[in-house]
Amino acid sequence: MTNKHVGDFSSGGGGRVLVEWRDDAGPNATDAAIGCTLAAAFGTGAQPMWMIAIEMIGDMIPG
Template sequence: MSALPGLVPEEPTVAYDPDTGTVTVHGEGLPAVVLRRTGGRADDHTPVGTRDAARLALTLDGGAAGLTLPKGRLSRRSYRVDVRCDGGAYRLIPDSLATSRLLRDGRRLGSLTCDGDGRVTADWREGAKVLPLDVSLGYALAAGFGTGAQPMWVTAIDIGTDLLSP
């Protein structure tokens, strides 16, 4: 994690349990964020086990937050995760094969990377005013949904190849 002088004294602790579909993020000076799957069978493609917002609960220091997720189809944009909380709008959206960018109210805060194993790294944008909530929420979303996605043209080639294969 790149340094955030004066805002975040230590790297967040991320507890990830794929069996229960739970991600918990906490740390000194950070609000606790919990993302958990609330029911149903887990899918194999999403670390938390689903992209169905009706089967997920997101809490920030015990208070509920609104979560919106498209299904995740061909485009990178379809893998975005939107959260409304504390009067702000957050978005985690893939921007390369491995990373996703975190935005607050449309402003880029930084890039996060997670391979779906619960270990998150962050590269905060120089000059961005990154708040403790931004850190906790970014880590929770990255751990719960993974980061990065293939460009649409690669996905289309993969689908075409699959259709042509015997």
């Protein structure tokens, strides 16, 4: 089994997944099913940068 980067998955929550397929990847139905299932179930990584920036600003404000 070989690993290859077929696309970028993103999920804002609620089970909705967006995918940007790489032009040279040639994804098949299995790629789409596994990628979307994992992204919907477990998320796709860190918070968006704008959210991290807002949290950092909020942490600097004395409260």
